[in-house]
Amino acid sequence: MIWGSVWGALRRNPLTLFGGCVVVFLFAVAVSATLLPIPDPYAIDADAVLEVPSFAHPFGTDELGRDVLSRVVYGARISLWVGFVSVGIAIVIGTLLGSIGGYYGGWVDGLIMRFVDVMLCFPTFFLILAVIAFLEPNIGTIMAIIGLTGWMGVCRLVRAEFLSLKERDFVQSARALGVGNLRIIARHILPNSLTPVMVAAILGVAGAILTESALSFLGIGVQPPTPSWGNILTSGKDNIQIAWWLSLFPGLAILLTVLSYNLLGEGLRDALDPRLRGMR
């Protein structure tokens, strides 16, 4: 049923369709990167340092003579990987705490929601940086930290869904039949509250990719030589006077990716859940 309306949303709104197509395309490129006819993104070539875009190197080369197109393509792998895993972490935590709070209510709910309020007081970027100061920056830590600081929105969404769903007749009748709390949560309420979570996840991937690129740009995210859109931009900044292509292409890649995820997420939200229209 839900997939039918997803398809309907894609067909009706060309912007949503565009977003969906780019998302699928990027995913395909990232998965098949090793099969594509592009140079090795780690291959250093001392004879081809900082070359302008040409037929051999459509996006030019970087300060070590590596092909920028390859690095952007492999960067897509990193960005999407970070996006999916960190959003996965955020969704699991948010859904768990949101269901518990919404279903049981009372002081448990109060405690969880106050914790959400406190977490929202910290500027997310500050919190992420502070934790990184205590840990070694690598891709695993980055994913964990982005996930651990990004679950609050999902938690509020799931809790709100639970608050309204738990009063509905089908839940009441399940309870009257003697179904246990855990089973009611997992089998009756949760599946009905997944639509806003799915939308939040799609929008969350966009946010996580932006955060990861900013961290890598600052040099505390994905570490070179592993290519990431953020750390290619760092070399763009270092060569700002001579090599515009190092700044242009990775930035465009981030813009296109984030734009597509936002278009897809918002298009689906408007189609599946008109109540949420205009929210962010």
Place this chain on the structure above:
Amino acid sequence: MLSYLARRTLTLIPLLFGITLVSFLVIHLAPGSPIDVLADLNPKMTAEAKQRLITYYGLDKPLHERYWQWLRRFLALDFGVSFSADRRAVMDKIKEALPITITINVLSLLLIFLVAVPIGAYSASHLYSTFDKVLTVFVYIGFAIPTFWLALLTLILFSVQLEWLPISGLSSLDYPQLSLAGKMWDLVSHLILPVLLSAFSGLAGLSRYMRGSMLEVMRQEYITAARSKGLSEAEVIYKHALRNALLPVVTILGLSVPGLIGGSVIFEQIFGIPGMGRLFFTGVMSRDYPLVMGILTIGAFLTLLGNLLADVSYAIVDPRIRRGGAG
């Protein structure tokens, strides 16, 4: 109004408590003895600095006592001494950097408000016009564009290529010799890009929110009533609709404070501005723990203050809020 203010301030107390607890736990997050982990990560940490940390955090005592001790010092605004070579108190460093960041953020908030409200309102009252469509495109781009990338591009254009604006810092080298007008222009030319860019993404968000809020208000019965009593369209929109549509926007403005403060790390780093963000980043890179902890907590307090200000201004403009029991 006073009783509303008092009630609202009281609700902050558990939040303040929570903020200090989370900040405290962040430093105890590292596995094993935190100080050993910190010492391993930071080759520059001397035995004396290590001892200083142990005394400051009272690591020989149980956890709850440690927290209490840290909280008492914290309430006296004592964040300890920075690990950096100058050995200055963290609070002194923050006092220097904070006004710069606050100035830039207040300027961008002002800019966001002054630009987003009119374009959002115009867009809503001219629904599906060319202007409205252009705004929608701008909003999508505004949300998706990495602002640090935009900063790089504008820096390439205005500072490297056109040489209209300085590349970094807050003032030029010859600042003390300049005339008053020269000084003012010097300051403006250094601030213009950081303020514009930190306002950029907020601008997209708020103009879209304003448009939504305006559309919501236009559907209300009192707008139909205003129209039916023969008021001109301009009067309906600017006198009746706009004022009511502004109410939720004030709150959103307050909620955007953490994003702005967080974003200051990137902007101050790119533009070389000696504010909180740069101080924080330097602290993170040199693993200057007292500094990091101090700024983290102050950042959260500023957010709380932003939210409080937003709520209070909401209550000032909307009497229904302060009379109602909610708060």
